[in-house]
Amino acid sequence: MKDILSSLFPQALTGLSLWFMAIFTIVFACGAIYGAGYMKHYSGRPLRNTLHWIWYVVAYVSMMLLCVVDNSIAFLVSWEIMALSSFFLVIYESEKPDTIKAGINFFIQSHISVVLLTAGFMMIAAKTGTYSFEAIPRYCTHNNGMAAFLLLFAGFAVKAGFVPFHTWLPYAHPAAPAHISGVMSGVIIKIGIFGILRMISLFSIDYVTAGAIILAVSAISGLYGVMMAILQHNLKKLLAYHSIENIGIIGMGIGLGCIGAGTCNTMLATLGFAGALLHTLNHALFKSVLFFCSGNVYHGTHTLDIESLGGLAKKMPWTAALFLIASIAICGLPPMNGFISEFLIYSGLFGWMQGAEPGVTTGAVFSILALVMIGGLAILCFTKAFGIIFLGSPRKEIEAHEMPASRIVPLVIEAVIMLSIGICPGVYAKLAGSALSCLPFAGITKLTATANLGYVGFASLVFLLLACIIYVAKSRRNSKRQVSEGPTWGCGYTQGTPRIQYTATSFVKTYVQLFSFLLGTRKHQEIPTEIYPVSGHFESESYDKIESGLIDKPLTAYHRFTDIFSFLQNGKMQFYMLYGIVFIILTLVLTIIFC
Amino acid sequence: MISLLLILFSALFFNGIIGRVKSISAGRKGPGIMQPVFDVCRLFRKGTVYSEVTGPVFKMAPAVYLASVLIACLCVPFGSKGGLISFNGDFVFFAYALALGKFFCIIGALDTGSSFEGMGASREATYSMLAEPAFFLILGSLALMSGHTSFQEIFANLHPSSPMSWALAVCAAYVFLVLAMVENSRMPVDDPKTHLELTMIHEVMVLDNSGIDLGLIFVTGYLKFAMYAALIADLFIGSLPIAIGIPVFLGVQVACAVVIGLNESFTARFRMNHNPQFIFTLACIALLSIFGVMLMSGKLV
Numbered sequence: 091m092k093d094i095l096s097s098l099f100p101q102a103l104t105g106l107s108l109w110f111m112a113i114f115t116i117v118f119a120c121g122a123i124y125g126a127g128y129m130k131h132y133s134g135r136p137l138r139n140t141l142h143w144i145w146y147v148v149a150y151v152s153m154m155l156l157c158v159v160d161n162s163i164a165f166l167v168s169w170e171i172m173a174l175s176s177f178f179l180v181i182y183e184s185e186k187p188d189t190i191k192a193g194i195n196f197f198i199q200s201h202i203s204v205v206l207l208t209a210g211f212m213m214i215a216a217k218t219g220t221y222s223f224e225a226i227p228r229y230c231t232h233n234n235g236m237a238a239f240l241l242l243f244a245g246f247a248v249k250a251g252f253v254p255f256h257t258w259l260p261y262a263h264p265a266a267p268a269h270i271s272g273v274m275s276g277v278i279i280k281i282g283i284f285g286i287l288r289m290i291s292l293f294s295i296d297y298v299t300a301g302a303i304i305l306a307v308s309a310i311s312g313l314y315g316v317m318m319a320i321l322q323h324n325l326k327k328l329l330a331y332h333s334i335e336n337i338g339i340i341g342m343g344i345g346l347g348c349i350g351a352g353t354c355n356t357m358l359a360t361l362g363f364a365g366a367l368l369h370t371l372n373h374a375l376f377k378s379v380l381f382f383c384s385g386n387v388y389h390g391t392h393t394l395d396i397e398s399l400g401g402l403a404k405k406m407p408w409t410a411a412l413f414l415i416a417s418i419a420i421c422g423l424p425p426m427n428g429f430i431s432e433f434l435i436y437s438g439l440f441g442w443m444q445g446a447e448p449g450v451t452t453g454a455v456f457s458i459l460a461l462v463m464i465g466g467l468a469i470l471c472f473t474k475a476f477g478i479i480f481l482g483s484p485r486k487e488i489e490a491h492e493m494p495a496s497r498i499v500p501l502v503i504e505a506v507i508m509l510s511i512g513i514c515p516g517v518y519a520k521l522a523g524s525a526l527s528c529l530p531f532a533g534i535t536k537l538t539a540t541a542n543l544g545y546v547g548f549a550s551l552v553f554l555l556l557a558c559i560i561y562v563a564k565s566r567r568n569s570k571r572q573v574s575e576g577p578t579w580g581c582g583y584t585q586g587t588p589r590i591q592y593t594a595t596s597f598v599k600t601y602v603q604l605f606s607f608l609l610g611t612r613k614h615q616e617i618p619t620e621i622y623p624v625s626g627h628f629e630s631e632s633y634d635k636i637e638s639g640l641i642d643k644p645l646t647a648y649h650r651f652t653d654i655f656s657f658l659q660n661g662k663m664q665f666y667m668l669y670g671i672v673f674i675i676l677t678l679v680l681t682i683i684f685c
Numbered sequence: 686m687i688s689l690l691l692i693l694f695s696a697l698f699f700n701g702i703i704g705r706v707k708s709i710s711a712g713r714k715g716p717g718i719m720q721p722v723f724d725v726c727r728l729f730r731k732g733t734v735y736s737e738v739t740g741p742v743f744k745m746a747p748a749v750y751l752a753s754v755l756i757a758c759l760c761v762p763f764g765s766k767g768g769l770i771s772f773n774g775d776f777v778f779f780a781y782a783l784a785l786g787k788f789f790c791i792i793g794a795l796d797t798g799s800s801f802e803g804m805g806a807s808r809e810a811t812y813s814m815l816a817e818p819a820f821f822l823i824l825g826s827l828a829l830m831s832g833h834t835s836f837q838e839i840f841a842n843l844h845p846s847s848p849m850s851w852a853l854a855v856c857a858a859y860v861f862l863v864l865a866m867v868e869n870s871r872m873p874v875d876d877p878k879t880h881l882e883l884t885m886i887h888e889v890m891v892l893d894n895s896g897i898d899l900g901l902i903f904v905t906g907y908l909k910f911a912m913y914a915a916l917i918a919d920l921f922i923g924s925l926p927i928a929i930g931i932p933v934f935l936g937v938q939v940a941c942a943v944v945i946g947l948n949e950s951f952t953a954r955f956r957m958n959h960n961p962q963f964i965f966t967l968a969c970i971a972l973l974s975i976f977g978v979m980l981m982s983g984k985l986v
Contacts, residue, residue, distance in 0.1 A: 592803020
């Protein structure tokens with residue numbers, strides 16, 4: 091027994107595993123506290139809730155196992171446990187047809203990932219004869235490991251949500267309860283990132299090619315994720331697309347790190363991998379806060395449709411403040427944590443650009459362009475999300491109330507960690523140091539030397555203080571002057587109603603027009619053609635072009651093909667017995683002929 | 686330190702000079718150069734009216750907006766003498782700090798619940814998203830040219846003797862100048878003197894600000910102009926001694942203000958749907974200049 095265990099688990103944990111285990115534990119713990127409050131709304135069904143929490147613990151344990159195991163069979167088994175338990179967590183409200191549909195979509199896609207992983211690990215086992223991870227470096231010395239690496243990368247990419255494997259995310263996240271969406275988006279998709287990093291630490295392949303592929307896929311994921319996010323009107327769906335964007339940013343860091351490792355450029359490898367590791371932590375924190383906030387909005391107002399919300403900041407001040415902080419963080423703006431990881435990746439990209447190899451600069455320029463566009467689009471998206479949901483006046487008559495402390499406190503804890511990363515990034519970079527040293531050519535000493543994170547934190551702190559000083563000075567001065575209240579200036583129009591406020595659709599209209607060649611929009615309209623007024627209506631909805639091209643269209647074609655044979659399934663018992671007899675005869679005849 | 690003082694000093698006059706140029710070219714008598722400063726002082730003395738719809742975000746927005754531009758000013762060096770905040774990659778911080786200011790400006794506008802301000806906010810968010818790549822690409826080409834990644838080192842290592850540096854400096858100066866005009870919503874993107882809210886961008890976002898809040902927003906606008914002009918001046922100061930550097934700095938500030946004033950006197954505002962093209966042209970110029978630098982240094986292909 092002891093032998094089996096010691097063959098499955100390594101003698102000592104690596105820094106990489108510890109880093110990810112720490113992230114998972116923080117978010118799972120906050121999710122549990124938050125979820126306890128969230129599930130009070132569903133207290134009428136104790137059996138189902140018990141099962142739900144059992145799956146929650148199973149999911150956590152399987153994630154920990156994934157970080158620890160050192161054997162591909164054990165890895166796949168834990169992966170399967172993780173996939174199944176998260177499936178059951180997603181379909182908590184299984185009485186809703188949409189939830190079941192999203193759940194099954196998630197279930198199938200997680201198993202596509204299992205297939206790819208199994209194939210990748212089997213390729214290695216077939217050559218080396220052992221399933222231990224230790225065999226992978228040996229495998230790479232005798233074979234070109236690229237094919238196996240890319241198979242495994244594709245498998246992990248399905249879980250992480252890289253484009254074009256992202257299509258399960260926008261369905262699974264809105265269907266799940268808020269604490270599950272937060273945990274899923276915060277950490278469960280990160281197990282894909284962990285897998286990719288773990289494989290990079292084991293494989294020794296042509297890192298430059300692998301890095302270039304990862305970088306390209308990630309840049310496209312980042313851009314596509316945020317471009318689709320802007321169009322969404324369901325808050326959770328919007329956040330789900332932002333997960334794809336952030337996975338893209340993390341992937342850009344990984345790709346950059348790989349390229350650094352391939353060119354033996356320790357500076358680049360360190361900055362890239364450090365950016366990816368820190369962004370994994372950062373995204374886990376701010377995305378779970380955002381999803382938890384969306385849960386508060388959902389239970390406070392019973393809707394997630396951005397267009398019907400408005401002015402929630404007055405009724406839910408804590409949720410609003412936390413959503414704002416997390417929005418600033420996810421846009422990568424100082425003084426929050428998102429900026430730190432994006433800064434590291436920027437530093438890497440600008441450093442890479444100076445490289446001597448021809449062609450490198452072009453890659454760097456386009457990566458910088460992608461990262462800048464992602465930042466700008468994220469600001470557009472989150473000014474829309476925060477502004478329309480929490481500011482202005484309510485767009486529809488909706489009862490709203492703030493949530494109890496159990497659903498605020500875990501978020502506050504996470505927000506404090508986020509701010510502390512933004513202001514003392516050096517401390518967290520040191521923590522990531524032992525994880526960094528597991529990755530090829532990366533090390534913490536190089537990071538502290540090149541990235542001058544201390545200055546960044548200091549500048550962010552000065553920024554924060556400056557804003558506070560100006561605000562306090564302004565308020566003190568205002569307290570001595572006459573301050574009065576009046577209606578919003580309507581530019582001469584005095585009969586304004588909340589309905590004439592700018593909506594989410596109108597806020598992003600210019601953007602949609604500009605990028606219409608990339609975005610899919612369906613319009614349903616009935617234009618009045620009579621001279622006298624008759625009823626007409628207009629409705630537009632966005633759809634995911636990649637999803638419709640890659641999944642929907644092939645599926646319809648497949649259905650059309652299989653429909654040809656539907657005459658076989660006619661429901662008559664006699665025919666089925668005939669099929670059986672034909673089958674038996676065929677088997678007999680064929681065996682006789684061929685043997 | 687010296688750059689901060691000089692930026693603060695030139696911010697006092699910048700908008701005054703624009704106004705003066707406009708009035709002279711229109712043949713009007715016009716206000717004096719210090720008029721914008723008097724306007725701000727008057728606003729600071731006034732009381733404030735807040736809309737009933739607004740909340741804390743609206744009150745925070747002007748403060749964060751000003752703080753963002755101030756912290757960005759702290760990053761701007763004076764030729765080879767670094768700003769108060771100077772580190773490798775400080776221009777990333779510069780751009781992202783400004784973006785935070787814009788973020789708050791936009792949500793401040795949305796806080797009023799006015800459809801006009803929502804419209805302005807939407808335009809500002811879209812246009813700044815389009816303008817951002819231009820800044821990063823032009824800084825990228827400067828970084829590539831000089832081989833460094835902080836403002837101070839970039840400007841210290843731009844050798845004004847080589848023709849390539851000059852060409853790049855001129856491109857960068859153009860990009861910074863137009864960026865300043867876009868960021869401050871001047872012609873040809875926006876007309877600050879228009880009376881129709883439907884055609885405004887920045888002005889319509891601050892319709893509900895009054896008193897000290899409006900004053901802070903004005904100050905921020907003045908500082909933003911002086912800050913971009915300081916970046917342009919830095920392109921040409923390089924490692925000149927201070928005694929020559931200061932007159933060059935002030936000269937560039939005045940020249941920028943005059944160019945903006947003349948431009949406003951003789952061009953009309955674009956139609957709103959032409960603006961994205963115009964702004965994206967900047968990114969294209971920046972991209973061309975970065976490829977130019979790559980071509981010259983043999984890094985292309």
